Amino acid sequence: MAASHSASTSNPPQQHSPSRNPDPPISSDSNRSNQTCAETRDVEELESSIREKLFQTYLPPPSHCSIFRVPNMLRSHNEKAFLPEVVSIGPFHRENEQLQSMEITKLRYLKCLLYRTGTTELKSLVEAIQSIEQDCREYYAEVVDLGSKKFIEMMLIDGCFILEFLYRYKARYFGEISMELKEGEDDPMFKTSWMQRKIVADLLLLENQLPWCVLVCLLKLFNSTTTEYGNSRLVDLVACPFLEYRMFGERNRINSPSGTLPHKHLLDCFRAQLVESCGPIETLLPLPYTWKESLMWKSISSVTELLDFEIGFFAATVRDSCILDVKFEDGKMKIPEIFIEENTESLFRNLIAFEHCDPSMGTQVTSYAAILGCLIKSPADALHLKQRHILHIGWSNELDDQASFLNRLIYDNHTCFPGFHYSDLCLRLNGHQSRRFNVYQATLRRDYFKDPTTFFTLVYGIAFMLFLGILQTIFAILSYYKDQ
Numbered sequence: 001m002a003a004s005h006s007a008s009t010s011n012p013p014q015q016h017s018p019s020r021n022p023d024p025p026i027s028s029d030s031n032r033s034n035q036t037c038a039e040t041r042d043v044e045e046l047e048s049s050i051r052e053k054l055f056q057t058y059l060p061p062p063s064h065c066s067i068f069r070v071p072n073m074l075r076s077h078n079e080k081a082f083l084p085e086v087v088s089i090g091p092f093h094r095e096n097e098q099l100q101s102m103e104i105t106k107l108r109y110l111k112c113l114l115y116r117t118g119t120t121e122l123k124s125l126v127e128a129i130q131s132i133e134q135d136c137r138e139y140y141a142e143v144v145d146l147g148s149k150k151f152i153e154m155m156l157i158d159g160c161f162i163l164e165f166l167y168r169y170k171a172r173y174f175g176e177i178s179m180e181l182k183e184g185e186d187d188p189m190f191k192t193s194w195m196q197r198k199i200v201a202d203l204l205l206l207e208n209q210l211p212w213c214v215l216v217c218l219l220k221l222f223n224s225t226t227t228e229y230g231n232s233r234l235v236d237l238v239a240c241p242f243l244e245y246r247m248f249g250e251r252n253r254i255n256s257p258s259g260t261l262p263h264k265h266l267l268d269c270f271r272a273q274l275v276e277s278c279g280p281i282e283t284l285l286p287l288p289y290t291w292k293e294s295l296m297w298k299s300i301s302s303v304t305e306l307l308d309f310e311i312g313f314f315a316a317t318v319r320d321s322c323i324l325d326v327k328f329e330d331g332k333m334k335i336p337e338i339f340i341e342e343n344t345e346s347l348f349r350n351l352i353a354f355e356h357c358d359p360s361m362g363t364q365v366t367s368y369a370a371i372l373g374c375l376i377k378s379p380a381d382a383l384h385l386k387q388r389h390i391l392h393i394g395w396s397n398e399l400d401d402q403a404s405f406l407n408r409l410i411y412d413n414h415t416c417f418p419g420f421h422y423s424d425l426c427l428r429l430n431g432h433q434s435r436r437f438n439v440y441q442a443t444l445r446r447d448y449f450k451d452p453t454t455f456f457t458l459v460y461g462i463a464f465m466l467f468l469g470i471l472q473t474i475f476a477i478l479s480y481y482k483d484q
Contacts, residue, residue: 078408081350084099088202129156132217133151163237166238166241167237170237197342209266302377304378331432333429363421370420
């Protein structure tokens with residue numbers, strides 16, 4: 001009994017032993033409390049770190065940005081088309097060691113500019129650029145990691161270099177070389193034609209731009225102290241190198257920006273003049289086409305395919321229009337002459353990149369590149385346009401190179417994007433192809449008339465069938481008279 005009683009009394013402590021130890025719950029609550037406090041401190045520290053970065057870092061307003069780094073997907077086909085080869089302008093390629101030799105030339109140009117214009121003090125130039133420093137920084141899509149002094153120095157030296165180069169370019173273009181320029185005929189920038197072309201190409205790179213307001217500000221100061229520039233407008237200075245690309249109509253001039261908004265930089269000036277010289281492009285589709293249908297248009301055929309549908313190609317001289325004036329009327333494609341030279345690809349790609357980075361600009365150049373990509377898909381397409389005096393090649397005799405360059409202007413070869421400016425042209429062209437008679441005609445041309453052997457076989461077959469038909473008719477007539 002005692003043993004059983006002892007066992008019975010000893011069992012309860014074993015069953016309820018966990019309730020005798022209250023320490024684990026208290027320890028668990030304490031750990032959770034400590035963990036919560038640690039997490040709260042981490043959140044506060046992270047918040048403080050982000051807030052500090054926000055106040056320390058200046059983020060330019062998106063609406064003011066106009067100088068961008070080119071996205072990787074646009075660089076994939078030709079990285080070199082976006083990189084300067086001779087001169088660096090602005091902050092993006094400032095540290096490129098291969099371009100450092102031009103820094104001496106920039107200083108020499110600055111010295112010549114100051115001497116010729118009679119500007120003896122740099123102080124007024126520095127103060128002018130300092131007053132617009134913040135505006136200049138807002139032009140760049142990323143933070144320029146340069147102190148105020150370095151930034152102002154860069155804007156001043158690069159801006160004066162551009163103005164002096166444009167002035168010398170214009171003077172040689174019109175043969176109006178002043179005494180100072182005659183004495184400095186050893187200028188290496190103008191000893192060879194390729195060097196000045198390379199500099200112009202570098203000045204039209206998206207990543208190599210300087211705010212337009214810097215050039216305007218400096219030019220105003222020089223015009224106020226001398227008549228050397230003849231009170232030239234900035235657009236007058238850029239006209240000569242721009243016209244060398246032969247994309248503008250001869251009757252058109254490089255004009256001041258329309259409206260109240262100034263240009264943003266040299267590349268924007270080139271694009272704006274190109275678009276304005278062509279006049280408005282009809283983008284709205286006539287009834288019964290809807291807005292949805294305009295975004296779902298089908299890609300047009302290539303040149304050789306369109307030839308099967310009796311569509312002719314004719315050169316529209318740049319004298320009356322610019323390169324963007326592509327038209328389709330009465331079965332005729334009228335395309336302004338295209339001059340392909342050494343730096344044409346680089347210019348096209350940077351214009352397309354600019355429109356891609358700043359959608360407010362529009363898609364006129366991108367749309368034009370899309371049309372070219374559809375029309376020219378093979379060397380045979382390029383050859384026909386060359387024979388029709390539409391395509392003029394100055395840098396390569398290989399048709400493969402020409403077709404490849406024009407076909408790869410659009411990074412993904414996809415032309416159905418919002419804001420396409422040739423929707424009406426494409427719909428009318430596809431409508432012409434879809435007519436039954438034109439389809440039959442194209443089938444005959446493609447399947448029977450291109451190959452001489454197939455053509456003669458077809459002619460022989462038709463002649464043989466006619467012969468059998470005539471022979472059968474003769475026998476039928478003879479049989480009829482015999483029965484009579």
